[in-house]
Amino acid sequence: MNATNTFQLDGVDIPFTPGQTIMQAATAHGVYIPHLCWHPDFSAHGSCKLCTVKIKGRFGASCTIEAQAGMKVENRIAEIDDKRRTLLQMLFVEGNHFCPSCEKSGNCTLQATAYELNMMSPHFDMFYPDRPVDASHPDILLDFNRCIMCSLCVAASSEVDGKNVFYMGGRGILGRRVHISSESGKLGDTDFALTDRAAHICPVGVILPKRKGFEVPIGKRSYDQAPISAHVKKAAP
Amino acid sequence: MNAPMNAAPAAARKLRVATTSLAGCFGCHMSFLDIDERIIKLLDLIEFDRSPLTDIKHCGPCDLGLIEGGLCNAENVHVLREFRKNCKILVAVGACAINGGLPAQRNHLDLRDILEEVYQTEYLLGRGGIPNDPELPLPLNKVHPIHEVVKVDYFLPGCPPPADAFWKLLTDLLAGRTPSLGHGLLHYD
Numbered sequence: 001m002n003a004t005n006t007f008q009l010d011g012v013d014i015p016f017t018p019g020q021t022i023m024q025a026a027t028a029h030g031v032y033i034p035h036l037c038w039h040p041d042f043s044a045h046g047s048c049k050l051c052t053v054k055i056k057g058r059f060g061a062s063c064t065i066e067a068q069a070g071m072k073v074e075n076r077i078a079e080i081d082d083k084r085r086t087l088l089q090m091l092f093v094e095g096n097h098f099c100p101s102c103e104k105s106g107n108c109t110l111q112a113t114a115y116e117l118n119m120m121s122p123h124f125d126m127f128y129p130d131r132p133v134d135a136s137h138p139d140i141l142l143d144f145n146r147c148i149m150c151s152l153c154v155a156a157s158s159e160v161d162g163k164n165v166f167y168m169g170g171r172g173i174l175g176r177r178v179h180i181s182s183e184s185g186k187l188g189d190t191d192f193a194l195t196d197r198a199a200h201i202c203p204v205g206v207i208l209p210k211r212k213g214f215e216v217p218i219g220k221r222s223y224d225q226a227p228i229s230a231h232v233k234k235a236a237p
Numbered sequence: 238m239n240a241p242m243n244a245a246p247a248a249a250r251k252l253r254v255a256t257t258s259l260a261g262c263f264g265c266h267m268s269f270l271d272i273d274e275r276i277i278k279l280l281d282l283i284e285f286d287r288s289p290l291t292d293i294k295h296c297g298p299c300d301l302g303l304i305e306g307g308l309c310n311a312e313n314v315h316v317l318r319e320f321r322k323n324c325k326i327l328v329a330v331g332a333c334a335i336n337g338g339l340p341a342q343r344n345h346l347d348l349r350d351i352l353e354e355v356y357q358t359e360y361l362l363g364r365g366g367i368p369n370d371p372e373l374p375l376p377l378n379k380v381h382p383i384h385e386v387v388k389v390d391y392f393l394p395g396c397p398p399p400a401d402a403f404w405k406l407l408t409d410l411l412a413g414r415t416p417s418l419g420h421g422l423l424h425y426d
Contacts, residue, residue, distance in 0.1 A: 092336070099425035100332055100339070100396035106426070115423050120392040121335050125385050128337070131344040212250070235394045 005073035005191065009033075009053075022062035023051055030236030033075055033112050034084050036091075037150035042159060045151055050084050050113065059113070071092035081117055088114050089123045094146035094173055095157055097204075103213040104205030106221025110148055111204075112228040129174045136188030139210055145236060146204045147177045153207060154178065156198035165192045178206070191225040250289045252300045252411065256287040256326060258315040259266035260340040260380060261306025266330040269303075271373055271400035282411055295322045301410065304389075307333045307341065308381045309340050321387040328406065329389045332396040332425060334382060341380040348378050394425050 006013045009026055016025035021044065026033050037048040044063040053062040054074040063075070074080065091097075091110065099105045134142040134164045150170060165187070169179040182189035193199070199207060220225065222231065252349075258266060260276030266289060272279065288329040289297040296302070308314055321327055343351060356367045383389060393406050402422040409416040 098336070098338065098342070100331070101342075102426075111425060114425075115420065118417075118423070120394060121329065121384060121389070122382070123384070126341070126382060128341065128344040128379065174261075222422075224424075226393060 004069050006066050006199070007069065007073060009073045010075050010077070016067040017194055019065075020067050020070075022053060022065050022067050025064070025067045026075075027232060028236060030233040031075075032116075033062050034081075034116060035063060036109060036113065036148060037152065039152055039155075039201070042152065042155040045155075048148070048150060049105065050088070050230045052080060052083065056078060085114075085117045086123075087100040088117060088119050089121075091148050092119075092122045093124045094127050094129070094180050095147060096131065098145075102146065103208055104146070104202075106218065106224050107215070108205060108223075109228070110146075112223040115223065116228050123233075127174065131177065134180070134187050136186040137190075137192060139194040140187060140199060141156045141208045141210055142180075142187055143206055143208065144177050149177060150202055150203060151178075152201045153198045153204065156201040157192075157196065162195040163191060163196065163198075164194075165190045165198060193202035238417045239286070251281075252283045253286050254283045254288070254303065255296045255299045255320060256288040256290070256303040257296075257305065257316055257320065258289065259304065259306035259316060259334070259383070260309035261331060261333045262304070262339075263394075265305040268292075268395075268397035269330075269399055269403045270406050273400070275404060279407065283407070285346050286399065291375045296320055299324045300326065303330050303393075304328065304383055305330045307337045307340055308377060308386060310374040310376045312405060314377075314386060317383055317387055326390045327387065328391045328421050330391055330393045330403075331395065331398060335384075335392055335394055336382050337380045338396065341382075344379045348376060352376075393418075394423060396426050398422075399424075 006015050009031055012031065014025050014029045014031065022031055023035065027040065033051050033053065035048065035051040038051060042045055046061040046064040048062060052059050053063045054077070055065070055071060072124065093182055097110070099111055102108070105111060131144040132143065133189045154166045154168060157163050163183055166178050167181050169175065170176040179185065180190060182186050194209060199209065256266065268275070285291045286299050287293040296319050302320040304317065304327065305321060306318065329335050333340060337344065352367045355362055357364065391406070393402055395402060398424060403417055405418055405422055406416045
């Protein structure tokens with residue numbers, strides 16, 4: 001690796017290969033940048049804005065900005081973490097995120113990110129939108145109450161599974177969510193399968209395999225053991 | 238200045254604490270009691286005002302108020318306002334106080350439909366008609382978290398918050414620190 005191919009992230013030298021984004025290089029180096037819609041296996045979406053960093057006084061999504069040699073990037077500073085927490089609070093109030101009754105609790109990226117950013121309350125008034133569940137599929141339950149519109153299931157279904165089961169649709173903050181591309185709008189009327197990549201990509205508790213709920217006891221789930229930043233650090237080569 | 242030299246320093250005034258459960262299940266109070274024998278140590282430092290533990294019916298001037306549960310009826314709102322008026326520091330304790338929690342699961346249903354189903358139409362449930370005794374507080378159309386009605390100073394998430402989280406909150410406040418939970422004590426479930 002070329003020795004000049006490093007940039008600084010919160011004062012730490014991060015090596016990168018040309019073409020890598022700030023997010024890719026940081027993650028490969030075990031440094032956590034909060035994010036929701038980015039996934040290493042899929043093209044960057046740049047929509048959740050949790051991964052916003054500051055470069056030369058300007059804000060940008062670290063999942064879409066390519067790393068440049070000598071760049072100085074600010075990540076976990078109070079100014080940005082405060083904005084990230086506000087984004088999370090807005091996500092928590094616009095859906096129905098009731099962790100005590102959610103099977104994904106303890107393994108949920110949204111929840112773990114909120115813990116990481118010390119989110120103590122939703123702060124804003126709750127929306128309590130009405131979003132009925134879809135239990136029509138024999139192996140998968142869809143609970144749209146928890147959708148954060150990250151689009152990872154859309155990407156996985158089209159890019160990996162070649163099925164296009166999901167699409168983003170609807171209008172307005174209460175209407176927009178992931179939809180099912182069958183005539184009835186029901187998952188049971190698609191060829192979606194438990195073996196699909198999209199069945200296991202959801203960072204929150206929308207796409208859930210049936211008959212698997214609460215398999216891991218409280219205290220032993222992913223983010224009971226260690227915060228999400230420690231997971232990224234541990235996963236780095 | 239004229240005090241005898243050998244007198245013990247005046248005991249610091251005990252912090253006065255009030256607690257209540259609004260639309261909650263008292264699970265947070267039970268978890269609070271799970272601090273076990275530490276409650277003896279705590280009682281050297283605090284005393285309880287209105288609380289299910291004392292059965293005092295109304296809140297006097299207090300240093301700290303702990304609110305479990307959200308708002309599901311008019312009485313909840315009155316009690317919450319009484320606490321806010323009397324407590325220097327108000328803490329929302331548990332998922333229901335913070336986001337409505339389990340009672341808020343009725344929020345996507347029509348209130349009249351719920352009452353009719355429970356008290357009139359559903360087989361095997363009571364058929365005495367919808368209660369209308371004037372002493373019963375009227376249900377709110379929707380369940381709300383408490384921060385939508387009064388200013389809340391601190392939040393203690395969890396369903397329930399672990400006993401150690403109560404202990405951390407109280408010891409931090411008693412020491413004059415901003416409460417901070419950290420990984421393991423901060424959880425929403």
